[in-house]
Structures are given as C-alpha cells and as structure tokens.
Amino acid sequence: MSFKKITEQDSNYDHLEKMNTKELLTNINNEDKKVSDAVQEVIPQIENLVDKILLKLKGGGRLFYMGAGTSGRLGILDASECPPTFGVSPDIVVGIIAGGDKAIRDAVEFAEDSINQGWEDLKGYQISEKDVVIGIAASGTTPYVIGALKSCNDNNILTASISCNPNSPLSNTAKYPIDVIVGPEFVTGSSRMKAGTAQKLILNMISTATMIKLGHVKGNKMVDMQLSNDKLVARGLKMIMSELNIQETEAKKLLLEHGSVRKAIESYAHQ
Template sequence: MSQEINLDKLTTEATSNYNNLDKMSIKEILEGINNEDKTVPHAVEQAIPQVEALVSEIVPRMKQGGRLFYIGAGTSGRLGIVDASECPPTFGVPFDLVIGIIAGGDTAIRKAVENAEDDIEQAWKDLQAYDINELDTVVGIAASGRTPYVIGGLNTARANGILTGAISCNKGSDLSKAAQYPIEVIVGPEFVTGSTRMKSGTAQKLILNMISTSVMIQLGRVRGNKMVDMQLSNYKLVVRAENMVMRELGIDKSLAEALLQEHGSVRNAIDAYRAAH
C-alpha cells in the first residue's frame, strides 16, 4: 500500500531545520537536538484542552470498572507499553487496568516486526483477546496519524461502542478522524528528517504521562501529592514509603517500618494508625 502514502504532506516528514548534520561537531549536534526539544512542551500545552476532553470521558468509565488500552506500532507502541507498565508500581493498580498493545506482539517491543503496522484488522483481534467491552477506552498512538494497525483498531472499537482517543503529531490525520477524542501535538520537523522517535516521541510520552497520571489522581490513587498506593518492590521505594509515613504521622522510622510491614502500603499504614489513635 506504499503507493497510497503521500509523506510530503505530513508535518512529521518535513525537512529538518538543520542541514549537513554529518558535518557538525558533537557539540553542534547536541545543541541542535536540544533546541528542537525545547519546542515540545509548548506544543503539548496547546493540546491540553484535547487531553482534558479525553480524560473527562475516561474517568467515569474506569470508575465503573472500565480499562484503558493503548495501541500503537514501533516507537508509539513501545511508549504506550511503557506508560501502561508503570501504572501498577506507581499507583498500586492491577496490571490489567492499563494495557499497552503493540503491532507485532511482544516481540516487537525489542525488535521491529516486518509489516505488522500495515495490518488494518489485527489491532481489533489483539483487543478482543482481552474481552474488550463498552466500559473500556482505546487510545491509538501514531506520530504520523496514518498507521493502518492503529486506525483499523480505533474504527472497529468505535463501531462497537467503545470510547476512542488518539495521539498524533499531524493535523487532520486519518487517525484523528477515526477517534472521538483526538489529541494532535504539532511539534514540527524532526532534527533528523522523519525520525519521529525524537520530538514526536517526546511529545507522545508527555501526553501519556498526563493522561495516566490525571486519570489515576481522579481515581483516588494519589493522596495530597503522594503515591500512597505504590508497590513496595525495592529498597528505594520502601525508604520512600517510610519517609511518607513518618512525615504524615509524625512518628519515628522504626514505627513507620513496622506499620508498613503490617499493612503493606502507605495508605493502609496511615489509615490504620489514625484509626487506632
């Protein structure tokens, strides 16, 4: 289907603002990349109303038991998997509440799977393996906004009454048209022409951070500004949890440690102590 693609019209494929990269010094390369990266937060800021609209629809569904799915290919798919995989340790939610799916399956996380992104029907098949239903949300991620795997998944999900969102870096893309709540972050040409793992990938990561974090806060998974439900899965996190409990309750380290060992989380430790005092 390559003959159907007109990359010249895509902002993400526009020629870099820099030329002769291969003649630059290391310092010039690094400064050029950094200068381009500085533009990303402003582009993300312009998309906040679109992010808010999507999150406002996700939250009530998840309060009723719905799940959040990310689907993508290549870098976009990997970013969705990263965000999903960080939700359980950060917010103490089940591993299957936020789910990242990549074209080509788990093999594609580390190694590109040939032509996987071009299968317009496979994303829906992948979603069906999770018994997807009308309380769930599917967010498609594609910098170009034209990845068939993602567009096909959103179109079929939407046709089945499932809430759909999209994250892309081109205006008016087919992906945006497929989603009920599209998010478009227009970051402009990449430092290396067409290398959307750079600014586009950074923008997508920032948007994913915003979506999952705001959803989890709305679901009550943060108290004040603390990750009170985080998993105590390594020494650093245990120490962080002890410090949270000590500061919140005004107690010493040994008591905080004992409370955490007994109750398993910052939230439960604090609540149990207060209930007893």
C-alpha cells in the same frame, strides 16, 4: 483542509554530519524545547479525554493504548508503570503493540500494515463498551491502529488518538483526537525524537491525572505504590513518618504489618 505529514518534512537543519558534537546536541535541544509548547496547546483536548477516561474507569472499564514501533513501545512503557506507581491491577491500563511482545525490542516487519490485526488483538482482551482505546501514531496513518479504532467505533467503544500531524486519517477516525504539532524532526522523519517525546509527555499526563483523580495519590505522595525494592520501602517509610509525625521504628512496624503506605496511615488514624 488537506493532510500534510509534517513528521516527514525536511529537517530545519542540514549537513548534520558536518556539525561538531556540541552543535549537534545544542540543535537537538533547541528542537526539543518546542515540544512542551506544542503539548500546552492541546491541554484542552487532553483534559476532555481524561474526564471521559475517568468515567469509564469508575464504571469498571479499562484504558488501552495501541501503537506500532516507537508509539507502541511508549504506550507499553506508560501502562507498565501504572501498577508499581499507583498500586492498580495491570489489567487497568494495558499497552498493545503491533507484532506482539517481540516487537517491544525488535522491529516486526509489516506488523503495522494490517488493518484487521489491531481489532483481533483487542478482542483477545474481551474489549467492551466499558473500555477506552487510545491509538498512538506519530504519522497518524498506521493501518493497525486506524483499523482497530474503526472497529471500536462500530462497537460503541470510546476512541481517542495521539498524533503529530493535523487532520490525519487516525485523527479523523478517533472520537477524541489529540494532534500535537511539534514540527519536522532534527533528523528528517525520525519521529522517535520530538514526536515520541510529545507522545510520552501526553501519556504521562493522561495516566497521572487519571490516577490522581481515582484517589491513588494523597497530598503529593504515591501512597498506593508497590513496595518492590529497598528504595521504594525507604520512600514509603519517609511518607509515613512525615504524615503521622512518628519515628522510623514505629513507621517500619506499621509498614511491615500493613504492606502499603495508605493502609499504614489509615490504620494509625483509626487507633
């Protein structure tokens, strides 16, 4: 099977500059509707990967996301939301982007072209066989990510990938590849659009399913979330009141005393 960059193929639409605003938005939305179906097609691969990640994290390992540009930023976004949402240490899910923190906001020229730098960046985290590394690249050709995964394979570290082209160099490097085929972009080659949306959906699925299976959700509530602002404190109070069938005054007292929804509920249950 030959490798074709579907992400670089011509858009299904032309003369975009001649479309009115409604036409532009409607056509973008029509393309976006295809993303969910494409993700549904790869649920078996995502399921297999989540089960592997779960075993590694239960054994004291960590989950690393690696990417460049949009893909790197999406990994960092998902990783950064795990501590406030699920109350886990920021060391458990880590996002790494080619070019370092500066690249989160500004493009760092040629950062993604180094075949060796990705592995060097991982070594800064004392990467080991306990860990999992997911390479993210819409094209599936980013040297920074491919090089990192090759070195991980050489060191018996579990590797996975998320790409939007079938049979890509990245997919052929990862032990657990996920190829989500969303088709050409509305603006030719602009993989921050459908490809980026698909990657974000899959990252959400991976981290959320993993954290639920690690026990950080009770019922359907984020009982381990960090109470870092008034909105989240209010949400925590509602959870406690609903779970324990108590009034707000008592719920607030429990929350202040224990500092987390889970601990508040558990302490009440043991009274």
